[in-house]
Amino acid sequence: MINMMRADLYRMSKSKGMLFFWLFTAFMYFISIAYQQWGGISLGATPEFPESTKTDIGQIAMNFTFYFLLIIPVFCVITSEFSEHTWKNTISSSVSKRLYFTSKFLFSLVYATISFALANFIYYIANRLVNGSTYSSSPADFTKAFFIQFPIFIAIVSAFTMLAFLLRKGALYNAVTISMPIVCSMMVQVFMSINSEKEFFQKIRDFGEKSLSYGVEMMSAKIVLDPSDSYRNNCYIICIVVTVFSFAIGYFSFLKRELD
């Protein structure tokens, strides 16, 4: 497994795919640091930011942008193997399908989350150096905020990895992962716009409201800004379930399916 990961790391060092990840991240952070404001992408499902929120903590709360950026490392590691059909070179060597899946899953998880962590901490240092302590929190507070949110991104990358193994084709993987939060957001809005006294419709509306609270965008912001213990625990349970199920579904479907 170590050999496979080493090989993948070598390939990633030659890949141009991650360039976009770093260029977009740098651009986003440049704006944030230059204007002393948090930036990023939003689908409109973010909680209100307290007045005292410092720029770097606000930036972490807006890490939903990384939902889209983390599509890239998983794409580079896994779907390229299927689109180029190079998986068969590996499986026909002394590597079993079990080892292949586990190694790729772990590598994309580690590679993507390390890239995510690196981006956040580089931003923190740059912001601290440029804007000083007025616009940045202490290292301990920033680190705490980052690690409170971190399990959400582990779950996201796990889900991406599962989708990459299930869908295999790069275009399909991109289409599904990119459109998923938009489609979910639309559905939630439809549920929440239901205005009826009937019990069934009220249940649907309640479901919509809960879905909004535990959507990726809301979770990644709310858990950093002002989480209650119960909310945080619920978020972590969701993350654990998503991570474990993503691994299990990906693993068993990959083992069972005939590769062509």
Next chain:
Amino acid sequence: MQEVILQTKKISKRYGKFSALEQADMTVYQGDIYGLIGRNGAGKTTAMKMIAGLTEPTDGEYTIFGKKGTSARSEKRRIGCLIENPAFFGGLTAYQNLKYYCYQKGITDLKQIDHVLTLVNLSDVKNKKFRKFSLGMKQRLGIAFALLDNPDLVILDEPINGLDPIGISELRETFHKLNRENNITFMISSHILSELYAVANRFLFMDKGKVLQEVTKQELDLACSRCLVVRTDDTKKTAMLIESELGIEDYKVIHQDEVRIYDESAKSDVINKMLIQNDVGISGIYESGVSLEDYFKQLIGEEK
């Protein structure tokens, strides 16, 4: 006695109701260049995929280097494969692609990359990106990949597809050289019978997922060579007479009603007269000799 390095026993592969391979038996000995001959859909690639571990057999079993089941997996390290089209990362160069697989296989000596690239004449283009390679160059890189880990058995599916005549000839020499000097066993499939004939020493004819015949080159030569076919009701007496009366020893009883005489001096009228005089019933006597293609057509029943 030659060591058996690969043996399949009644392996089958079904995809739903479609049977891609039915109860195939094959035996590959150490040092063989084993040719798989068959049309599209004959089951050649399916058989190779199962041996390479890309798919699992529905029925039957196979042994690799004397091991079967899960313990055979550990022996996969001794196999180099090129199944179907060569597949590499288009954005990486030939050298980088092989370096990636060196890391993956735990090969520490990176000089091996240059060695295999030289073997397939790709040294000059080792820094060219794979996506810019011609079909023949891709094919040769695939063969270089199969040879990367100094395997004992190399499985190549249609390795000469897309190669020019000189490339084919060079590759044939490479196969012979590796087989002779490094004792590497090859299993090669091809549609091009004449090319496979030029390189292999044992052959497996397949059609519609079934094994038709497994023959050595000598047996194939014998079956295809020019001969006199004598159709008779008493092959035993016929054989005795042509040996004692005409002094011909180069003959073979093929079926219970057919004797084939390979001696070039044998004349049909002389044999006919001699057999009639000795009261042997003859239903036919004629010259025969088939090309490899015709032999294959006869085997699959396209041409009687």
